[in-house]
Amino acid sequence: METNLCVAGFGGQGVMTLGKFLADATCNATDKNVTFFPSYGAEQRGGTANCFVVISDGMIGAPLGDVMDDLIVMNGPSLAKFLPTLKQGGRLFINSSIVDEKEVNRSDVKLIKAPVTEMALEMGNAKVLNVIMLGVYIGYTEVVPAEVVWQTIEHKLGSKPKLLPLNKQAFEKGLELGRSQK
Amino acid sequence: MARVLMKGCEAIAEAAVRAGCRFFAGYPITPQNEIPEYFSRRMPEVGGTFVQGESEVASVNMVYGAASAGTRSMTSSSSPGIALKSEGISYAAAARIPMVYANISRGGPGVGAIQPAQQDYFQATKASGNGGFEMMVLAPSTVQEAVDLTYKAFDYADRDHNPVLILADGVIGTMMEPVELPPMKSDEEVAAIKAAKAGWACIGHKLDYANRSWIQPGQWDTKKMQAENEKAAAMYASWEKDIQVEEYQVADAEVVIAAYGISGRIGKSVVDICRAAGKKVGLIRPITVHPFPYAAFDHIDYSVCKAVLDVEMSIPAQLVQDVRMAVKGRCPIETCLCSGGNIMSREAVLKAVDAILAK
Numbered sequence: 001m002e003t004n005l006c007v008a009g010f011g012g013q014g015v016m017t018l019g020k021f022l023a024d025a026t027c028n029a030t031d032k033n034v035t036f037f038p039s040y041g042a043e044q045r046g047g048t049a050n051c052f053v054v055i056s057d058g059m060i061g062a063p064l065g066d067v068m069d070d071l072i073v074m075n076g077p078s079l080a081k082f083l084p085t086l087k088q089g090g091r092l093f094i095n096s097s098i099v100d101e102k103e104v105n106r107s108d109v110k111l112i113k114a115p116v117t118e119m120a121l122e123m124g125n126a127k128v129l130n131v132i133m134l135g136v137y138i139g140y141t142e143v144v145p146a147e148v149v150w151q152t153i154e155h156k157l158g159s160k161p162k163l164l165p166l167n168k169q170a171f172e173k174g175l176e177l178g179r180s181q182k
Numbered sequence: 183m184a185r186v187l188m189k190g191c192e193a194i195a196e197a198a199v200r201a202g203c204r205f206f207a208g209y210p211i212t213p214q215n216e217i218p219e220y221f222s223r224r225m226p227e228v229g230g231t232f233v234q235g236e237s238e239v240a241s242v243n244m245v246y247g248a249a250s251a252g253t254r255s256m257t258s259s260s261s262p263g264i265a266l267k268s269e270g271i272s273y274a275a276a277a278r279i280p281m282v283y284a285n286i287s288r289g290g291p292g293v294g295a296i297q298p299a300q301q302d303y304f305q306a307t308k309a310s311g312n313g314g315f316e317m318m319v320l321a322p323s324t325v326q327e328a329v330d331l332t333y334k335a336f337d338y339a340d341r342d343h344n345p346v347l348i349l350a351d352g353v354i355g356t357m358m359e360p361v362e363l364p365p366m367k368s369d370e371e372v373a374a375i376k377a378a379k380a381g382w383a384c385i386g387h388k389l390d391y392a393n394r395s396w397i398q399p400g401q402w403d404t405k406k407m408q409a410e411n412e413k414a415a416a417m418y419a420s421w422e423k424d425i426q427v428e429e430y431q432v433a434d435a436e437v438v439i440a441a442y443g444i445s446g447r448i449g450k451s452v453v454d455i456c457r458a459a460g461k462k463v464g465l466i467r468p469i470t471v472h473p474f475p476y477a478a479f480d481h482i483d484y485s486v487c488k489a490v491l492d493v494e495m496s497i498p499a500q501l502v503q504d505v506r507m508a509v510k511g512r513c514p515i516e517t518c519l520c521s522g523g524n525i526m527s528r529e530a531v532l533k534a535v536d537a538i539l540a541k
Contacts, residue, residue: 020187020358027187027360034187036358039297061451063357063444066529 001057003143004065008050008082009074009095011040014130018072019051021134021152022144026055029148035063048077055143070141072133073099074116083109093137095129112140112181119173128170135174140182146175185360190325190350191216191258193361194284195224197332198256200364202372203282204230205248205255207241209263212296213352214286217258229369238263242270242283249274249281250397252376252383254336258284260352261302262293264310271345272311276399278414280339282332284348286355289523297523298352300443303500306349307472316418319347319472320426323447325359327469333364338424340375342417343382349471351495353444353525418473427475428467431457435464437538438482440505441493442468445526449493452531462486463535471501479508489514489538493531497521 005022009015016038023036033056040049052064071086072093073079079099086092088108094101097117104111114136120129131153138146150171157163188196195217198206206225208218218234225232231248235241242257249255259267264285274281287302289295306319318338322328328350335346367375379385384395401407428446431453432438439449446467456463466478482490490509492502499517509515518534520526 023358024187027185034360036187037353038356059451059454060359061454062448062526062528063353063359064525066527 002060003055003069003141004067005053005055005070005072006050006068006082006085007053007072007074008048008078011047011049013049013074014127015049015074016040016051018130018134019053021131021149021156022137023053024156025144025149025152028152030144032057033060035060037063039064048081050078050082070137072137074129074133075099076103079103091141093133093140095133112136112178114174114177116174120170123166123170123173125166128166131167131170132174132177135171135176136178137174139175139178141178185362187358188325188361189216189358190328190354190356191286192220193325193329193363194258194332194348194350194355195220196363197329198282198336199224199228199230200366201254201333201336202367202375203254203256203336204228204372205245205253206230206257207233207235207244207248208257208259209235209238209241211260211263213288213298213356214258214260214263214284216355217284217286238266239270242267243273245281245283246270246274246277246279249279250277250384252379252385254280254282254340254372254375256282256284258286260285261287261290261299264302264305268311271317272313272315273399274345275311275315275317275414276313276410277397278343279345279397280336280343281345282335282339282348283345284332284350287349287351289521295523296352298356298444298495298525299521299523300351300445300495301500301521302349303471303494303496306347307474307504310347315414316472317345317347318342318421318424318470319349321349321442321446321469321471322354323443323467323469325354325357326361328354329361329363331469340379344414344417349443351444421470421473424470425473425475425477426469427478428465428469429478429481430465430467431462432464432466432478432481433483434462434486435482436462436486436488437535438464438466438487438490439493439531439535440466440479440490440501442471442501445493445495448526448528449531452528452535455528455532456535461535461539468504471504474504474508476504476508479505482509482513484512487513488541489516491515491531491534491538492517493519493526493534495520495524495526
């Protein structure tokens with residue numbers, strides 16, 4: 001069993017961090033193989049950024065596949081760029097705050113909507129949108145147990161304990177939203 | 183030993199520290215910046231030295247100096263930066279100085295692209311500088327292999343008094359993967375490695391003519407120069423025993439993929455996909471790309487093999503020339519190539535395999 005995930009969005013949306021949290025959780029708490037491969041241009045904030053996470057019971061050949069099982073899209077341009085790579089029956093997670101559902105021109109994929117930009121703003125910190133989306137992804141796919149992912153986030157934020165309650169809330173809201181769409 | 187998720191570049195740097203590397207000098211270039219960045223944090227913790235040189239040329243010569251003084255030393259760069267370091271590397275080979283360097287290669291020629299590529303094969307294996315010297319060139323295909331080969335590279339360098347090159351690509355350098363790290367050499371072990379070099383290195387020799395150590399990248403006397411080159415050639419010839427290669431499902435294969443580094447790993451997964459579909463495909467993956475595992479290609483059954491498929495992220499193909507020398511005309515050789523920072527697609531390799539099988 002191998003899952004190929006692509007996470008795509010603007011630089012600054014925490015796309016890489018989302019992928020790294022997932023890869024780290026898989027490394028720490030499972031015996032699966034995992035790879036994380038970042039891809040970005042010379043730009044930082046505002047440029048495009050995407051990463052590939054492969055989780056597998058067996059050896060991982062290609063750290064970035066040609067065909068994605070799952071796709072997380074955080075902005076409009078990424079939808080146009082990566083939707084064609086999603087396999088038939090693949091799972092598409094969109095940031096429905098800024099990605100227009102009508103632009104999803106495929107009916108052979110499963111669409112999971114999460115208005116993570118608005119949800120993050122409601123929580124008072126626009127930066128937690130990636131943690132909400134990670135929650136949505138885990139809640140829906142259960143590719144790695146939710147508590148393992150949370151422990152990883154907790155560990156990674158260890159030096160900034162005051163951010164923990166907000167991130168915990170963000171992750172749990174995401175989980176709930178992901179589970180509700182199963 | 184617990185596994186940790188590490189980026190290729192950082193894992194290479196940590197493996198070097200654990201092998202006793204206590205001097206690093208480098209200069210920034212994508213996609214290898216995490217190597218100097220990691221050393222800048224880590225070296226002070228182990229009593230080592232990190233220098234960001236004012237250029238590639240300066241940093242490679244700092245490594246030449248530190249290694250001449252007996253310290254396990256390293257530098258790194260990416261393709262155009264490696265080209266700038268080639269003078270220092272040739273000098274280190276001439277002076278028989280043990281040093282390790284890594285090329286996290288990107289698109290080329292020239293400044294090229296910042297994305298991963300395998301365009302530096304000839305440069306790495308045939309001529310990393312002037313003068314026809316040779317080096318062991320180790321090409322990892324996973325982050326774990328990058329760790330293991332870096333750790334080992336320092337032993338090869340010290341054994342041979344010669345530079346060793348880790349030839350990785352931008353995928354191996356920037357991807358993260360779980361690794362098990364090798365044991366940390368103790369301060370005593372690191373000191374003993376240095377002390378063992380006292381016979382030739384610039385360590386505490388008195389300032390009198392008879393007892394000085396003499397590190398010299400060349401000879402003025404033609405007879406001496408030829409003798410040096412003969413000694414070096416004998417050492418290069420001794421590397422036959424150090425050849426490392428992965429041979430996977432080769433015996434009955436109708437198509438054998440030849441690939442190294444990231445392409446080798448992608449090729450191996452293509453073999454698995456093909457075998458699951460009943461297609462007889464195998465893989466030969468050189469781990470030491472120099473010395474090259476020519477003999478591995480003698481294990482192919484040429485009565486059933488339709489072609490060897492050379493897979494590399496280089497246009498024009500480069501590895502293919504060594505493959506040609508290994509196959510010796512016993513079957514056709516096809517290529518599956520990409521370049522410019524594009525990463526080898528598994529679909530493309532599968533298509534190329536199918537095209538050969540359909541013939």
